[in-house]
Amino acid sequence: MGKSTIIPFGPQHPVLPEPLHLDLVVEDETVIDCIPQIGFVHRGLEKLVETRDYNQFIYVAERICGICAMGHSLGYAETVESLMGVEVPRRAEYLRVIWHELSRIHSHLLWLGLAADAFGFESMFMHCWRLRERVLDIFEKTTGGRVILSVVRVGGVNRDIDDAMLREIVNVLDGIKDDYTKIMNTLLTDTSVKNRTVGVGFISKEAALDLSMVGPFSRASDVPYDVRSFGRGAYGELSDFQPVTDAQGDCFARVKVRCLEVLQSIEIIKELAAKVPAGDISVAVKGAPAEGAQASNVLEQPRGECYYYARGNGTKYLERMRMRTPTSQNLAGMATALKGCDLADVNMIVLTIDPCISCTER
Amino acid sequence: MAYASKSPWVIHYDGSSCNGCDIEVLATLCPGFDGERFGVINTGNPKHADIFLVTGSVNAQNIDVVREIYDQMVEPKVVVACGICACSGGIFHDCYNVIGGVDKAIPVDVYAPGCAVRPEAIIDAIVQGIGVLEEKAAAMKSAKKGA
Numbered sequence: 130m131g132k133s134t135i136i137p138f139g140p141q142h143p144v145l146p147e148p149l150h151l152d153l154v155v156e157d158e159t160v161i162d163c164i165p166q167i168g169f170v171h172r173g174l175e176k177l178v179e180t181r182d183y184n185q186f187i188y189v190a191e192r193i194c195g196i197c198a199m200g201h202s203l204g205y206a207e208t209v210e211s212l213m214g215v216e217v218p219r220r221a222e223y224l225r226v227i228w229h230e231l232s233r234i235h236s237h238l239l240w241l242g243l244a245a246d247a248f249g250f251e252s253m254f255m256h257c258w259r260l261r262e263r264v265l266d267i268f269e270k271t272t273g274g275r276v277i278l279s280v281v282r283v284g285g286v287n288r289d290i291d292d293a294m295l296r297e298i299v300n301v302l303d304g305i306k307d308d309y310t311k312i313m314n315t316l317l318t319d320t321s322v323k324n325r326t327v328g329v330g331f332i333s334k335e336a337a338l339d340l341s342m343v344g345p346f347s348r349a350s351d352v353p354y355d356v357r358s359f360g361r362g363a364y365g366e367l368s369d370f371q372p373v374t375d376a377q378g379d380c381f382a383r384v385k386v387r388c389l390e391v392l393q394s395i396e397i398i399k400e401l402a403a404k405v406p407a408g409d410i411s412v413a414v415k416g417a418p419a420e421g422a423q424a425s426n427v428l429e430q431p432r433g434e435c436y437y438y439a440r441g442n443g444t445k446y447l448e449r450m451r452m453r454t455p456t457s458q459n460l461a462g463m464a465t466a467l468k469g470c471d472l473a474d475v476n477m478i479v480l481t482i483d484p485c486i487s488c489t490e491r
Numbered sequence: 492m493a494y495a496s497k498s499p500w501v502i503h504y505d506g507s508s509c510n511g512c513d514i515e516v517l518a519t520l521c522p523g524f525d526g527e528r529f530g531v532i533n534t535g536n537p538k539h540a541d542i543f544l545v546t547g548s549v550n551a552q553n554i555d556v557v558r559e560i561y562d563q564m565v566e567p568k569v570v571v572a573c574g575i576c577a578c579s580g581g582i583f584h585d586c587y588n589v590i591g592g593v594d595k596a597i598p599v600d601v602y603a604p605g606c607a608v609r610p611e612a613i614i615d616a617i618v619q620g621i622g623v624l625e626e627k628a629a630a631m632k633s634a635k636k637g638a
Contacts (some may be wrong), residue, residue: 140556142535146513147505148553169553170507173586180585192582195511195607239514255522263524276511276607487510 134162138475145479146243147486155472163467165460171490175450182445183209183418184283193452194488195276196239197430199232201488204428205453207362208437209283212424215414219363221285226363227298228272228280230394230401234305235264236431237387237394240483241316244384247480247486248325256312263305267298274368285411295402302395313388325400326380330466330478333378342462343454344433345390346482347373349382356429363401370397380474383481417445430455432483454488495621496628498530499569502540504560507583511607512574516544519617521609526614529621530612537563542620544613545593548576548583549604554596563596567627569620576607581606617628 133156140148148169154162177189191202203225209218242257265275271290272278280287316322332342336452337350347354355372357364364370373389375382418441426437433455442448463482470478503511503519519526520533534540537560549557561570572593575581579592593599600623603616 140553141502141537141560142502146503147510148516148556169550169556170505170547171552171588172507172548172583172586176581176587177583177585189582192509192511192606195509195514198509198511211597224548258518258521259523262518262521265518274607275609485510488509489504 132156136472138479142476145484147484149479149484149486151467151475151479153467153472154477158472158491160467160470160472160475163464164483165464167486167490169490170487174491175452178447178450180446183447184414184445185283186447186450187278191277191279191281193491195234196236196485197432197435198277199281200428200430200435201452202278204426204430204435204437205380205450206281206283207428208424208426208439209418209447210414211426212418212422212439212441213283213361213414213416215284215412217285218409218412219406220289220408221410222314223363223366223401224286224410225281225403227290227398227405228268228278230313230398231264231267231298232278233431234391235261235268236311237391238264240387240431240480241312241384244477244480245316247476248322249320253312253316255489260305260308260312263301267301270294271298275440282411284414285409287411289410290405295405299399299402302398305424306392306395309391313391322384323381324382325474326476326481329380329474330481331379331469332466334376336465337378337462338480340462340465341458343458344372344430345383345386346433346459346462346484350378351376351388353463354434355433356427366404367397367400380477380481387483409450417441417443418447419443430457430488432485432488433458435488454485454491456482456485456489459484460489495530496625498532498544499541499543499617499621499624500534501536501542501563501617502537502560502564503544503546504557506545506547506553506557506577507540507550507589508574508576509607512546512576513600513606515607515610516546516573516613517568519613524614526564526610526617529614531617539626540564541568543570544573545566545570545577546573546607546608547591548580548589548591549596550588550590554590557593557596567624567631569600569624569627570597571603571613571620572599573603574614575604575606575615577602578602589627
């Protein structure tokens, strides 16, 4: 039994673009405990519902996190719509899902790049981000923004995608798919990648369920839980949807699940783009949520299930807005995976949960 | 500024940004916008860096971290506030846990506004920052000669 030492990890660390601080208790080269410390990004967004009405708050909601911006504005809008009993036009539901799946592709490509950078594969980082730029170009053409889209509103969407643009999206995605398949095959077959990831940070299926892990992190431990399979909104129109899972439960499985989810999202967008119904893109929303009305909602973000809760008080301002984000669910799993790992594997394990600190701390 | 006498290295720190500006800072250094053509390289070590790219506003928890990184950087150094939150607090200016822009913690040389800041704006700010860096280096040199 060696002497234990505490090594601080972060908040400023090259592997993460975000501030996360971990106190790693190490004995020799083995991590025996990990104490996360958060709060560097806390702004107090939930309090802002008191000073922004429910239409204005959507712009705050999408700035909870710049990577999941589309998901948060969608989740918030759906919650307020069910609070007020608003029926969203079918075309708007389709367009929302198309943008949401595009943002999943951009988020996963971003993550694959960062993960490749974490094990020293810097050219792969550049390649993933090069492909991601093409998704951002679609965002820019259809919404005007690259990361913050401001396209969802309570009652529908702000902008339409015409048929020519829908065809162009499918063409661009076909082009991305060829390049992406090459990158994915490299990641999944390369020996140096396997050496760094296979067997690292193992989480069993039982532990994943005990720790309430969500998203690709839990699906890599063979938990087939994906909110998209509930079939709400346009997801219900898909001919087939099976969550991507893997039984290995290690870092390699998490890379693999996210790799395959990109292909799955491309297929979803192609299928939905072919059958977008005609019609309006938004309905006018009038009035205010009734006093005491409550609504909750779940949504599959790129990082996993996100839960939203809202309560009205009879005015245009919500009484309470609460969300539980995927990363806060996954932090316990990360701390478990870190126990007993090698010090050199810490950054790989931290990255494979795809931590989104600004979602978590808000 | 006619030419830059050195290739400036940058360090990036996320104050309390929403990630939107952080991924744009990284995208700037990637092939799509190729910030590296100005000799810029991203480093994780404050002691190696010349330009400090801060995204997001400062709050009670991270103000010390921002100051610590700034203090560890060697003179001459330039601070670029990337995004409207780093400039003034932006959409979060009236949140209870937001003190304000980065200039509440450390002196800022170049402001790059935008929500999220566009990569073109970051490149502009970095190039402007290189100019400030040259001026600061020249001022240090002449002060040394005078002494």
